[in-house]
Amino acid sequence: MSEREKQPTPQGGDILAELEAEVAHELEEHRPPAGGPAYQVVPTLVALAIGVTGAVLSYGYGLGTGRRPGAGLWPFVISVMIIALSLILLVVGRKLQDSERFTRTSLLVLVGAASLVALAAMLPTLGFEVPALLLCALWLKVLGGESWRSTVLVSVGTVAAFYLLFLYGLRLPLPHLF
Amino acid sequence: MEAFLDGFAVVSEPQNLLYCLIGVLIGMLIGVLPGLGPSATMAILLPIVINVDPVAAIIMLAGIYYGAQYGGTITSVLLRIPGEASSVVTVFDGFAMAKQGKAGTALGIAAIGSFVGATISIVALSLTAPLVAGWALDFGPPEYATLALLGVLLIATIGSGHPVKALIAATIGLLLATVGRDSFTNAQRFTFDSLQLAEGLDFVVVAMGLFGVGEILYNLEERYGKPHVPAAVSNIWPSRKDLKQSSGAIGRGSVIGFFLGVLPGGGAVMASLAAYATEKRISKTPERFGRGAVEGVAAPETANNAAATSSFIPLLTLGIPANASMAMLFAALLVLGVRPGPQLLEERPDLFWGVVNSMYIGNLLLLILSIPLVGVFVRILRVRPAILAPITALITVLGAYSLNNSTFDVFVMIAFGIVGYLMKKTGFEPGPMVLAFVLGAILEDSVRRSLLIFDGDPTGFATRPISGTILAIFVLVAVLPIVAGVRRHRRTSGPTPDSEHDREESLP
Numbered sequence: 001m002s003e004r005e006k007q008p009t010p011q012g013g014d015i016l017a018e019l020e021a022e023v024a025h026e027l028e029e030h031r032p033p034a035g036g037p038a039y040q041v042v043p044t045l046v047a048l049a050i051g052v053t054g055a056v057l058s059y060g061y062g063l064g065t066g067r068r069p070g071a072g073l074w075p076f077v078i079s080v081m082i083i084a085l086s087l088i089l090l091v092v093g094r095k096l097q098d099s100e101r102f103t104r105t106s107l108l109v110l111v112g113a114a115s116l117v118a119l120a121a122m123l124p125t126l127g128f129e130v131p132a133l134l135l136c137a138l139w140l141k142v143l144g145g146e147s148w149r150s151t152v153l154v155s156v157g158t159v160a161a162f163y164l165l166f167l168y169g170l171r172l173p174l175p176h177l178f
Numbered sequence: 179m180e181a182f183l184d185g186f187a188v189v190s191e192p193q194n195l196l197y198c199l200i201g202v203l204i205g206m207l208i209g210v211l212p213g214l215g216p217s218a219t220m221a222i223l224l225p226i227v228i229n230v231d232p233v234a235a236i237i238m239l240a241g242i243y244y245g246a247q248y249g250g251t252i253t254s255v256l257l258r259i260p261g262e263a264s265s266v267v268t269v270f271d272g273f274a275m276a277k278q279g280k281a282g283t284a285l286g287i288a289a290i291g292s293f294v295g296a297t298i299s300i301v302a303l304s305l306t307a308p309l310v311a312g313w314a315l316d317f318g319p320p321e322y323a324t325l326a327l328l329g330v331l332l333i334a335t336i337g338s339g340h341p342v343k344a345l346i347a348a349t350i351g352l353l354l355a356t357v358g359r360d361s362f363t364n365a366q367r368f369t370f371d372s373l374q375l376a377e378g379l380d381f382v383v384v385a386m387g388l389f390g391v392g393e394i395l396y397n398l399e400e401r402y403g404k405p406h407v408p409a410a411v412s413n414i415w416p417s418r419k420d421l422k423q424s425s426g427a428i429g430r431g432s433v434i435g436f437f438l439g440v441l442p443g444g445g446a447v448m449a450s451l452a453a454y455a456t457e458k459r460i461s462k463t464p465e466r467f468g469r470g471a472v473e474g475v476a477a478p479e480t481a482n483n484a485a486a487t488s489s490f491i492p493l494l495t496l497g498i499p500a501n502a503s504m505a506m507l508f509a510a511l512l513v514l515g516v517r518p519g520p521q522l523l524e525e526r527p528d529l530f531w532g533v534v535n536s537m538y539i540g541n542l543l544l545l546i547l548s549i550p551l552v553g554v555f556v557r558i559l560r561v562r563p564a565i566l567a568p569i570t571a572l573i574t575v576l577g578a579y580s581l582n583n584s585t586f587d588v589f590v591m592i593a594f595g596i597v598g599y600l601m602k603k604t605g606f607e608p609g610p611m612v613l614a615f616v617l618g619a620i621l622e623d624s625v626r627r628s629l630l631i632f633d634g635d636p637t638g639f640a641t642r643p644i645s646g647t648i649l650a651i652f653v654l655v656a657v658l659p660i661v662a663g664v665r666r667h668r669r670t671s672g673p674t675p676d677s678e679h680d681r682e683e684s685l686p
Contacts, residue, residue, distance in 0.1 A: 016452070016455045019267065019451055019458075039604055069362075071363045071365035071367055074622045074625065075368070079353060085346045088342055089342045089343065089346060093340065093342065093343070096340060096605060109395045116575055120575055120589060123575075128576060132572055135568060139571065140565065140568055158569050162573075162576070170226055172225075172229065172576070172577075172580040173580055
């Protein structure tokens with residue numbers, strides 16, 4: 001972007017620009033294929049919706065005047081900025097290649113997130129030991145594809161270590177059965 | 179001076195030394211292991227750290243940050259996988275050296291360069307930070323407002339990713355910061371009559387979600403699968419010839435790193451790029467670069483550590499975090515009841531000098547860890563990421579729960595984790611959002627206070643000398659990329675003859 005300003009000599013600018021292209025390429029190699037225009041348009045529309053909702057709600061909170069700013073003035077200004085930026089992105093960002101396509105493995109993320117919610121829901125009533133053990137087993141065996149042997153060893157080891165570390169070492173107030 | 183020496187007394191307390199060691203060890207570990215970056219790790223550990231003494235907690239979190247810079251080098255050299263964005267350039271010559279059987283030398287030079295760069299940077303920090311803080315003590319709300327605005331803008335435009343996307347993420351972060359009771363009028367904003375939202379979103383929970391859970395979920399999909407087989411490492415100690423060859427690169431890298439690190443945004447990334455480019459430019463044999471030139475490892479590694487160190491300056495003196503990891507330190511300080519800013523040096527000299535001076539010790543520890551003990555860390559590379567995933571997930575959930583014994587907090591965190599994951603998938607960086615969220619309350623507060631001072635006239639920002647200057651820089655930073663973009667667009671769209679010969683070469 002601004003490297004040309006910083007590097008007045010033409011040769012110097014070249015090396016840095018070349019280097020940046022190489023770095024970008026290097027990072028690219030580790031990334032899955034990019035998604036299509038829908039991957040750009042949908043999130044931008046979500047941002048736009050957030051901006052519009054924010055603007056409408058904060059208008060309702062009262063804008064006030066510059067001398068006596070209302071509760072809604074600041075969030076209203078921010079929301080208008082979100083709307084403006086989203087509209088810009090809608091125009092310029094259609095063909096960007098910086099997204100990643102969802103694949104079948106994306107389902108693992110869904111399972112992972114759901115298991116975290118379940119852990120949190122069970123925590124207050126069941127204590128942390130059993131849910132933690134179940135979460136470890138699920139993540140190791142199903143999501144991670146580990147063998148049963150390492151699943152059992154790591155799960156039990158982790159829960160035991162956390163028991164000692166959190167309850168005795170750091171004295172965190174965690175609900176526990178034992 | 180006395181406070182500076184007292185700082186060493188603070189560091190040498192056994193508890194603080196221990197936390198410094200734990201911090202740099204964790205930093206080194208996460209730098210070596212793929213997956214979690216330093217800001218995610220710091221976010222995940224926030225709930226645990228707040229039970230510790232503030233000075234020890236900040237020393238440890240700082241250690242994680244600069245420790246990760248050392249660890250990232252190891253994977254760059256041995257596996258061609260940069261642990262951190264700031265280690266990407268190290269891959270070129272580092273991996274080439276490893277293929278020639280000189281992995282040990284590359285790691286050794288990188289460790290020595292990192293140590294020298296960081297140490298020079300700490301000395302410079304110790305000398306300049308009090309000056310900056312003293313100067314900033316007179317800052318009023320208008321100066322803070324413009325400074326925070328500039329910080330958010332710089333993070334968005336300099337950092338990786340599309341600048342408009344980063345700005346959208348940042349502005350949504352600012353909007354999220356307004357959720358809850360308005361401190362001026364007591365009105366409820368965006369709470370939807372929820373009692374739990376009335377107090378606003380807890381930034382620890384939001385940061386843990388966007389950084390921590392977001393990265394954990396993202397990594398689940400990656401499925402690293404096969405364990406990595408690193409190149410063999412022998413003979414870490416660089417020869418006298420290697421040292422002599424890279425001494426210039428280390429010196430220049432330190433200076434470049436220090437100055438670029440102070441800038442908000444990708445300080446360490448930019449510094450490593452600039453240092454590498456400088457070495458290649460002034461080298462008599464530039465063709466060696468990319469084929470295993472030892473300067474090509476020394477320069478970026480020195481620079482990124484120097485930059486990592488100097489990026490503490492804006493946080494400790496102005497209260498403006500320069501990057502995502504600094505935003506986590508900022509959050510930690512707030513949770514611990516310490517307001518970061520120019521008054522920090524006067525109000526909490528023990529904390530200021532304790533943290534700054536702990537970096538001398540920390541870097542010494544890292545030098546020891548990364549030269550004689552490098553073999554241990556190389557072996558850690560064989561640990562499969564699948565084994566670490568549930569452990570980090572558990573730390574995150576249990577930590578978030580323990581904050582307020584609230585399941586609601588955990589649900590909010592997971593929700594933000596899913597948002598963070600989706601952002602990563604669609605090319606939005608969560609960094610600017612977290613940073614803007616953390617700065618949001620201060621920004622709004624300062625803007626509204628300023629408006630009161632100016633009697634409702636927003637031009638007041640431009641007429642005060644310091645805030646006016648900052649505002650001018652703000653406009654410059656905002657407009658320059660647009661101008662450059664338009665110029666580039668004109669160049670590519672029309673066959674206009676160019677006077678500068680390099681332009682043709684840079685055309686796609």
